[in-house]
Amino acid sequence: MKDFKKFYFWGLFLLVLLxxxxxxxxxxxxxxxxxxxxxxxxxxxxxxxxxxxxNCAVGAQLYWQIWIDTDSNGVPNAGDKLLFxxxxxxxxxxxxxxxxxxxxxxxxxxxxxPFPFGIAPTHYVFKVMDLSDSTTAQRRIIVTPLPSPPNxxxxxxxxxxxxAPDALLENIWIEADDxxxxxxxxxxxxxxxxxxxxxxxxxxxxxxxxxxxSDVQGFIxxxxxxxxxxxxxxxxxxxxxxxVDSIYGQIKDDRDSLIRQLLWIWCSPRFGGPQEKGSQxxxxxxxxxxxxxxxxxxxxxxxxEYLAPNYLTPNSFQFNNQIQHGIQHNFTCLxxxxxxxxxxxxxxxxxxxxxxxxxxxxLLSSWTEAVSGTGSNNNFVLHISSKDSSGWTVQxxxxxxxxxxxAGYILEGGNKSNISPGDTVLLNLISGxxxxxxxxxxxxxxxxxxxxxxxxxxxxxxxxGGNPDNNGIYTIYVxxxxxxxxxxxxxxxxxxxxxxxxxSKDTTGGLGFILNKAHAHISGSLTNVTLPLSPGNWVNxxxxxxxNGYGTSSEVDRITGHFDxxxxxxxxxxxxxxxxxxxxxxxxxxxxSEYPDTLITINFSYVPSGVKGDENSNGLPKVFxxxxxxxxxxxxxxxxxYFVPEKYQSVFVSLRIYNLLGQGIRTLVxxxxxxxxxxxxxxxxxxxxxxxxSGIYFYRLEAGDxxxxxxxxxxx
Numbered sequence: 001m002k003d004f005k006k007f008y009f010w011g012l013f014l015l016v017l018l019x020x021x022x023x024x025x026x027x028x029x030x031x032x033x034x035x036x037x038x039x040x041x042x043x044x045x046x047x048x049x050x051x052x053x054x055n056c057a058v059g060a061q062l063y064w065q066i067w068i069d070t071d072s073n074g075v076p077n078a079g080d081k082l083l084f085x086x087x088x089x090x091x092x093x094x095x096x097x098x099x100x101x102x103x104x105x106x107x108x109x110x111x112x113x114p115f116p117f118g119i120a121p122t123h124y125v126f127k128v129m130d131l132s133d134s135t136t137a138q139r140r141i142i143v144t145p146l147p148s149p150p151n152x153x154x155x156x157x158x159x160x161x162x163x164a165p166d167a168l169l170e171n172i173w174i175e176a177d178d179x180x181x182x183x184x185x186x187x188x189x190x191x192x193x194x195x196x197x198x199x200x201x202x203x204x205x206x207x208x209x210x211x212x213x214s215d216v217q218g219f220i221x222x223x224x225x226x227x228x229x230x231x232x233x234x235x236x237x238x239x240x241x242x243x244v245d246s247i248y249g250q251i252k253d254d255r256d257s258l259i260r261q262l263l264w265i266w267c268s269p270r271f272g273g274p275q276e277k278g279s280q281x282x283x284x285x286x287x288x289x290x291x292x293x294x295x296x297x298x299x300x301x302x303x304x305e306y307l308a309p310n311y312l313t314p315n316s317f318q319f320n321n322q323i324q325h326g327i328q329h330n331f332t333c334l335x336x337x338x339x340x341x342x343x344x345x346x347x348x349x350x351x352x353x354x355x356x357x358x359x360x361x362x363l364l365s366s367w368t369e370a371v372s373g374t375g376s377n378n379n380f381v382l383h384i385s386s387k388d389s390s391g392w393t394v395q396x397x398x399x400x401x402x403x404x405x406x407a408g409y410i411l412e413g414g415n416k417s418n419i420s421p422g423d424t425v426l427l428n429l430i431s432g433x434x435x436x437x438x439x440x441x442x443x444x445x446x447x448x449x450x451x452x453x454x455x456x457x458x459x460x461x462x463x464x465g466g467n468p469d470n471n472g473i474y475t476i477y478v479x480x481x482x483x484x485x486x487x488x489x490x491x492x493x494x495x496x497x498x499x500x501x502x503x504s505k506d507t508t509g510g511l512g513f514i515l516n517k518a519h520a521h522i523s524g525s526l527t528n529v530t531l532p533l534s535p536g537n538w539v540n541x542x543x544x545x546x547x548n549g550y551g552t553s554s555e556v557d558r559i560t561g562h563f564d565x566x567x568x569x570x571x572x573x574x575x576x577x578x579x580x581x582x583x584x585x586x587x588x589x590x591x592x593s594e595y596p597d598t599l600i601t602i603n604f605s606y607v608p609s610g611v612k613g614d615e616n617s618n619g620l621p622k623v624f625x626x627x628x629x630x631x632x633x634x635x636x637x638x639x640x641x642y643f644v645p646e647k648y649q650s651v652f653v654s655l656r657i658y659n660l661l662g663q664g665i666r667t668l669v670x671x672x673x674x675x676x677x678x679x680x681x682x683x684x685x686x687x688x689x690x691x692x693x694s695g696i697y698f699y700r701l702e703a704g705d706x707x708x709x710x711x712x713x714x715x716x
Contacts, residue, residue, distance in 0.1 A: 027056045027130035030139035033114065042139070046146035046186070047201045050117035051102075052126055059106035060132040061089045061310075063261070064098070068171060068189070069123035074140040076125050081171055083124075084280075085262045087131070087310065098306075118186035118201070120173065121145040149199035151229040153211060155236035157194040159219060164193035172216060174198060174238075176209040176227075204229040213238045215279050220289045223275045243289035245321050247300060249330040250285050253311065258284030259333060264303040269296060269490065270318065295322045302331055304369055309383035311335060312366035315695055323557065334366055336383035340392060342425035343379045344372040346409070351378050353406055356397035357427070359419070361388040362659045365693040369397065372427075384421060391690070392419040393663065396427065398465060408432060410477050414462035417663055432464075432477030434506040439472045439487055442516035442568065444594045448489055453515070457483040463662045480504050484709075487513045493568050498547040500707065516550060516568035520592045524602040526561040529579060533558040535631045537577040539604075543570040546708075569594045576604040578627075583607045624706040629682075629699065633713035640668065641679040642701050642708075650674050653703040657682060665692060668699075684714055 033051045034041045044050055056062055068081040076082075086098035091106035099112035120143070127138035153176055162168045170192040177185045186209075188198040200209070211225045222238040247267070251259045265286045267277040274294040279286050288300065301316030311333035319327050340359055344351050351374055359382040360367040372380040384392060395415040398405055410432035416425050439453060455474045456465040459481055468474040485499040492515040499511055522541070526533070537556040543549035550570055554563045556577065565574070567590075575587045585604045592598065627641040644651060655669035665686040669678075682699075686692055692714065700709045 026133060026135040027054055027060075027062070027128060028135060028137045030054045030126055030128060030137045032126075032139070032141055041141070043142045043144065044117055045144050046118055046121055046149075046199055048117050049114045051112050051114040053109060053111035054128045054137055055109055056090050056128075056130045057132045058108045059090050060130050061087055062110050063087050063129045063131055065127045067125040067127065069125045069140060070171060072123045074123075074125060074138075076127055076138070080125070082262070083173065086306070087261055092309075116201070116203075117143065118199075119143060120187045120189040120198075122189055146199040146201060150202050150231070151200035151205055152232045153188075153198040153200065153209070153227060153229075153236050154232065154234045155196060155238065157190055157196070157213060157222075157238045157240065159194070159216060159240045160242050166192060166194075168216065169194040172196070173214040175212045175214070176200060176204075176229075177212065178204070178207055178209060200229045206230065211236055213240075216240055217282075217287075218289075219243065220291050220294075221277065221279075241291050244292050245290040245295065245325050246287050247290075247298075247319060247321065247327045247329060248285070248287040249328050251281055251302065251331050251333060252284070254332060254334045259307075259311065260284045261306070263306045265300065266303060267298055267300045269294075269298055290321060296320065297322075300329070302333070304367070307333055308368045308370065309336060309381075312361075312364065312368050312385055315365040315367075334364060334385045334387065336368065336385055338384055338386045338421040340382040340384055340394065340419055340421065340423055340425060341379070342372075342382065342394065342427060345378065345426065345428045346406075347430060348428060350375050351429070354403055355405070355427075356400050356403040357382060358395050358397050359384055360393045360395070361385070361391055361693075362393075362663075362665065362695070363388045363391045363690065363693050365695050371403065386421050390418055390420045391686075392421075393417050394419055394425045394427070405429070407475075408434070408477050410464060410479055412479075414479065415663070432479060433503050434475060434477055434508075435501075435503060435511060436473065436475045436508045437511040437513075439468050439474060439513045439515060441472070442514055445492075445515075445517040448492070448515065452489060454488045456486050456488065458486070458662050459483045478503055484707075485511060487515065489515055491518055491566075492516060493518050493550040493552055495543075495550050496547045497549070497551045500547075516570075518552070518566035518568050519595070520567045520569075520598045520600065522565040522567060522574065522590070522600050522602055524563055524604065526556055526563075526576065526579075527603050527605045529561060529582060529606045531559065531561055533561060533579070535633065537579065538628050539563045539565060539574065539576055541565050541567060541572050541574045543572055567592050574602055576606075579606060581609055583609050624701065624703055624708060626699075626701045626708040626710055628710060629712045633715045634684075635715055637681050637683050638712065638714075639679050639681050640699055641677065643677050644673055644675045644703065646675045648675050648704055651704050653678075653701070655680065655699065655701050658698045658700060659692075659695070665697075673703075 031053055032041045034044045034048050065085040066083045067076040068083055070080050088098040090110050091101055093100045093104045102111045102113050123142050125138055125140050129136045157172055159168055169190055172190040174196045175185055175187045176198050186198050186200045188196040190196040208226055208228050211227055213222055215221050219240040220243050227233050251263055253259055260283050263281040265279045267288050277288055279288045297320045299316045299318055302313055304313035307313050314331050317329050344355055354374055355372045356369055357380050358367055358369045368382055370380045370382050372378055393415050396411050408431050409429040412428045412430045450470050451467050453468055454465055455476055457476055457478050464476055464478045466476050482502045485501055487494045495514045535558055538553045540553045542551040550568055552565055554565045556563045569592045571591050573587050573589055576585055578584050588602050590600055623645055625643040629638045629640045650672050653669050653673045656664050657666040658664055668680045694715050696713055698709055698711055
């Protein structure tokens with residue numbers, strides 16, 4: 001039971017419970033309510049409406065643990081299994097991770113919002129510590145099976161080297177989550193043979209559930225499976241595997257102390273392929289395992305829902321375990337010590353919808369979130385750090401389907417930038433301009449999961465996006481202005497690669513895209529060059545000139561000179577990078593067929609300049625070019641180089657740096673320049689002279705009729 005977000009939403013059920021006035025200064029009392037019964041209940045049935053709570057010091061923070069009581073003695077001890085834990089404050093009704101309090105007023109009682117208790121039938125112990133005075137209390141509850149369940153998932157788990165019966169096969173938590181609403185779950189536990197049953201009540205009949213096995217230390221967790229609840233669905237097998245690699249580390253605060261509560265670590269492949277992975281932390285440590293087919297480029301990060309409001313969530317970390325193995329990466333979560341206030345309106349009036357609000361600091365490479373209320377309760381509080389005194393960005397989270405943005409609404413003026421601690425931010429939603437068109441799949445390619453296809457409208461200071469429907473039709477609402485439009489889907493390339501559009505009114509048509517599966521693997525090397533290379537050398541592939549056709553690129557490994565590209569069908573031009581001191585070899589032109597998957601080797605052999613004369617009369621480009629910055633990644637400074645073609649005797653040139661949110665943070669060039677090669681250095685500072693944090697940045701050249709954008713990485 002890794003994901004607490006489902007608990008919040010079962011708060012649709014009103015708690016039939018009298019208002020308490022705590023008579024205790026110490027935490028010494030845990031209670032349960034079952035179907036509104038506030039007597040001292042110690043038993044429940046799967047599916048009952050269930051809540052728990054305790055007394056505490058007024059406004060105290062409480063550390064809760066929920067244990068599987070394997071020996072049924074009512075006390076957590078060796079051999080019992082910690083299922084999950086969380087920290088929650090008395091009076092916190094806005095929590096995004098732990099089950100929130102039912103009362104917004106600190107009153108000396110924490111009472112969780114109720115939800116249908118679909119967890120596995122067994123014995124549990126709920127234990128709480130009042131962090132204000134370290135007093136503790138605990139109580140046992142027994143959950144019995146749902147009688148005559150209308151639906152049931154059954155199956156086995158297997159672990160290499162552990163034949164049934166085996167203690168390692170026992171008490172593995174298997175959870176079934178509603179795949180659409182993410183607000184319903186049922187669970188089961190394995191026996192020592194690895195067999196499990198998950199009962200599902202009538203409310204789940206006909207719904208698709210994601211069946212998720214929990215982690216077993218030292219083994220790769222099997223991929224999730226989607227199953228429809230329709231009577232007895234048996235033979236849902238999960239086979240754990242022995243790993244070949246891992247990434248591991250610690251979760252600490254800014255005092256270098258371990259954050260010991262259970263947190264959720266997610267790990268997603270950057271370019272498609274393996275399924276998303278995840279892991280719970282254990283005593284402030286995490287470890288994610290990989291099989292032989294799971295080596296490649298990944299993003300890893302921590303879930304914000306387990307950190308807010310006490311900590312900021314650090315940015316994710318990118319790694320490639322094809323190149324480096326056994327990676328260690330620690331996450332530092334800054335403690336919050338101040339706030340940003342805000343309120344939400346709809347067309348200037350009180351809102352009828354709740355919204356998820358995020359605050360992001362580029363300086364701190366961290367962010368946090370909160371949820372606004374409805375009606376007159378439209379205020380929100382974002383807990384942040386005073387270490388960033390003026391650089392916070394406040395925005396709406398558009399990706400969370402629990403808090404959807406109503407159709408047609410956008411945030412007036414885009415994201416709110418340069419916000420300081422203590423500021424009050426007004427977020428007003430207004431009617432936007434509709435843009436609608438279709439994303440098509442190239443004939444012969446397999447279908448895609450449309451809820452994973454992402455349309456993005458980007459401009460400096462504003463970004464809007466969403467998913468197409470199941471017919472590939474996307475409908476995005478934006479503010480008036482000029483946008484770069486892109487479509488993303490892991491493992492596919494798009495044609496065109498980008499569109500530039502000015503939106504002044506509702507727009508339908510003329511903005512379509514084609515997605516084409518990149519099934520051909522191009523593997524190659526730069527030869528006859530001195531290694532190691534400088535960073536920032538890229539091999540580029542395209543079927544037409546930017547932004548038309550398909551295109552992709554790969555950074556050359558500076559140690560080995562190796563590169564990998566993944567191409568869809570088409571006639572391609574593969575161009576090697578320019579390397580100082582060498583003549584650039586000619587491009588190569590493979591023709592990729594639709595099928596089958598192919599592996600092609602392409603090597604580029606360089607010749608030192610001076611050995612052969614330049615084949616090009618002057619070697620100068622005929623169009624605007626923007627080189628990859630050097631070095632990249634960089635630590636202190638990096639050089640950005642570009643070329644103004646001869647046909648422009650003089651032209652106005654703009655070169656700006658943007659962060660991931662599309663906010664302009666530094667203007668490097670903003671003047672008229674003559675034709676020829678130009679370069680400028682960026683020192684990692686913003687326009688106010690402040691150091692920016694480590695992370696990904698974009699630099700954009702606008703000159704004449706050209707707009708060119710590239711990505712770079714700052715590492716400190």
